[in-house]
Amino acid sequence: MNVHVAVQTQAHRLDSNTAAFARDVLDGLTKPQKELSPKYFYDDTGSELFVEITRLPEYYPTRTELGILRDRAAEIAALIPPDAAIVEFGAGATTKIRLLLAAHQVAAYVPVDISGDFIITQAEALQRDFPQLAVHPLAADFTKPFALPPAVRDLPKVGFFPGSTIGNFEPQEARRFLESARDILGRGARMIIGVDLEKDENVLVPAYDDAAGVTGKFNLNLLIRINRELGADFDLSAFAHRAIYNRDQHRIEMHLVSLRDQSVHLFGERIGFRAGESIHTENSYKYSLERFRALAQQAGWTPARCWTDADAMFSVHAIETNGSRV
Incomplete structure (x- = not known):
């Protein structure tokens, strides 16, 4: 400038x-x-419009990822320590995190997003439905380093990054984001990430x-x-x-x-x-399974588990930092 x-x-x-x-x-x-x-x-209007997009018949990623999270909720939840804090990068509507919270009790949830008013509203609704859960909404640019709330710093951390948002980054930016997330979450952390897969152009273009x-x-x-x-x-x-x-x-x-x-x-x-x-x-x-695994490894993560739908439209990956085991 x-x-x-x-x-x-x-x-x-x-x-x-x-x-x-x-x-x-x-x-x-x-x-x-x-x-x-x-x-x-993602101002308030943009966040609301994106929720509307996820319900469109052409937009396959959300319903396909939700299907994986529902079908594999127990397997995914088994990777999350009971006293963990789940940190959701770019949190929006709480539909997906609710599937994990219903399958497994955790100590705390930290939704992080640049649209502060939207995530506070979502967090308040989540808190009403999960009164035992400590919810700490954080208004921050999740693409840059940020400090976690003091209340969760000593808890085991599990990052949650659904929705194939990783695909919005240039590959080198995606690597930097994964490196930053690794540093924020700390040693022994795990991360659950949604990754959209390569597919026919006739399916992709109408979705956008x-x-x-x-x-x-x-x-x-x-x-x-x-x-x-x-x-x-x-x-x-x-x-x-x-x-x-x-x-x-x-x-x-x-x-x-x-x-x-x-x-x-x-x-x-x-x-x-x-x-x-x-x-x-x-x-x-859009990634192949192999290209995303290679990206995670370049950023200092170890691929642990991966789940896809029956048609291989979408994938959910579990990755871990050095020092953790699945």
Whole structure:
């Protein structure tokens, strides 16, 4: 970000989280291929829209992963010490963690997400249904190092990262995230991770470009958030959602495509768009079992167990740090 923009953000007296958002947006929109980080999808509206996406008929990952978690709940729960704290990275709706909590009693649950209000609401509902569970919601950017609540620091740790969110990271970023999670959870920790598997393009593309247009609303909500929180002037009618499959990179890409030549203004900066130019908002990498295991090993984890559905659409992996045994 240039000096002019830095002065502008200071003049607007943004808090630290909003200032980081502003820096990331301005840096991303001034790259040759404009981009925005998918972690900023999840304001309250974005979180609600994503819950709606998970219920769509085209969106197979959630129902397939839920099936694995239901069918294998006892096996997965057997890997979790009874006095453990489960730390969920990027926690959203509590549907998946409830399956594990119903199968196995643990001491504490720490949902971590950048959308603080949403996870607090979810945590309060979970606490009512599991009154014996100590729930410690934590508003933090889970993609960066953060400190766990003091109440759980001495407990055995199990990370929980469902939903194939690992696929939103570039491979080198995924490795750094797994390294960071290993450091946060500490020696002897385990982690349960959902990983979407490679499959036919005709299944993948509709999952990210549904007939009802909910994913398009989810994608465009990022521009609404930038307008609201940073004072930009994006014209929502001048952008369209697009999902494409990049076969060489093993990933689905989401873009917001400019429908005409236009300019957007943010903190005194003029950002030009050509007709057809896009903002790259998300990748969703699809892995083979072997490629994900190799990634985990590169990040200092040891693959322990793996479960898939009958059609090999999705996988749930258990990995462990040195010093733990399954």
